[in-house]
Amino acid sequence: MKDKVVVAAVQMDVVLYDMKANLQYIERSVKEAKEEQNADLVVFPELANIGYIRGRNKEFGCNYIKVSEKVPGEFTDGLCEIAKNYGVYLISGMTEAHPKIAATLYNSAVLVTPKGEIAGVHRKAHIPGYEKHYFIPANTNEVFETEIGTIGIGICYDNQFAELTRSYALKGAEILVMLWNMPNFSNQPQMLHRLTSTRAFENRFYAVSCNRIGENGGISFFGHSAIANPLGELISAAADEETILYGVLERDLLLAERAQMSIFRDRRPELYGELTKPL
Numbered sequence: 001m002k003d004k005v006v007v008a009a010v011q012m013d014v015v016l017y018d019m020k021a022n023l024q025y026i027e028r029s030v031k032e033a034k035e036e037q038n039a040d041l042v043v044f045p046e047l048a049n050i051g052y053i054r055g056r057n058k059e060f061g062c063n064y065i066k067v068s069e070k071v072p073g074e075f076t077d078g079l080c081e082i083a084k085n086y087g088v089y090l091i092s093g094m095t096e097a098h099p100k101i102a103a104t105l106y107n108s109a110v111l112v113t114p115k116g117e118i119a120g121v122h123r124k125a126h127i128p129g130y131e132k133h134y135f136i137p138a139n140t141n142e143v144f145e146t147e148i149g150t151i152g153i154g155i156c157y158d159n160q161f162a163e164l165t166r167s168y169a170l171k172g173a174e175i176l177v178m179l180w181n182m183p184n185f186s187n188q189p190q191m192l193h194r195l196t197s198t199r200a201f202e203n204r205f206y207a208v209s210c211n212r213i214g215e216n217g218g219i220s221f222f223g224h225s226a227i228a229n230p231l232g233e234l235i236s237a238a239a240d241e242e243t244i245l246y247g248v249l250e251r252d253l254l255l256a257e258r259a260q261m262s263i264f265r266d267r268r269p270e271l272y273g274e275l276t277k278p279l
Contacts, residue, residue, distance in 0.1 A: 001149035013214030046093035054217035084116030201232030
């Protein structure tokens with residue numbers, strides 16, 4: 001991990017179906033984050049390209065599928081251009097069309113380098129509720145080695161499974177990036193602050209949560225994005241406003257906390273067999 005990494009989490013509204021408008025907002029936010037804090041990594045919410053889904057609906061589903069894209073595509077090409085122009089890493093959620101099967105979607109997150117290259121894609125593995133009518137679950141659980149550190153990515157419901165985020169830590173993750181479309185009806189907003197702290201503390205790494213705000217199809221989103229250090233302390237936290245959160249991630253703190261509490265050495269995997277058994 002780089003000695004100091006400046007992270008920006010962009011808590012934004014997302015315009016339904018309008019990829020170009022959302023991409024323009026992304027570019028403005030990257031410009032601001034670079035000019036104000038010289039950010040190394042800028043993070044955007046889940047499904048930041050075309051917005052969130054709604055309950056099972058044929059007409060909506062048809063329209064939503066029609067504006068979804070493959071990777072690479074126009075949206076990721078735009079992200080690559082922005083990342084290269086401003087010399088930053090970008091992580092953004094997006095609706096991804098299956099490369100071969102028509103009308104089949106992944107809920108994905110793409111990592112782009114300052115060279116304007118796609119370094120990796122995480123596809124949501126845990127699909128809740130009515131999202132099952134729109135997205136198929138994937139099996140990705142890789143971490144991505146970059147010049148600023150090794151990054152694991154979780155998308156919304158993924159992050160409620162400590163097994164997945166611990167697997168990232170065991171694969172070398174130093175930074176966990178969690179993208180959300182957490183709605184008001186599902187949880188109390190402060191829960192996102194607590195969960196971000198917990199994921200950071202239990203793995204002694206940095207955790208970044210980026211949730212959206214605004215409304216899609218009668219569903220509103222509560223924001224409360226946060227950045228936590230390996231002690232589980234919140235470096236930065238938002239309420240429900242449109243904002244950019246900043247945090248400085250320091251390598252020495254991560255090393256010191258892992259030296260102090262050797263949680264990986266002290267694991268007892270022989271006791272955890274129930275975790276891998278199906279119900």
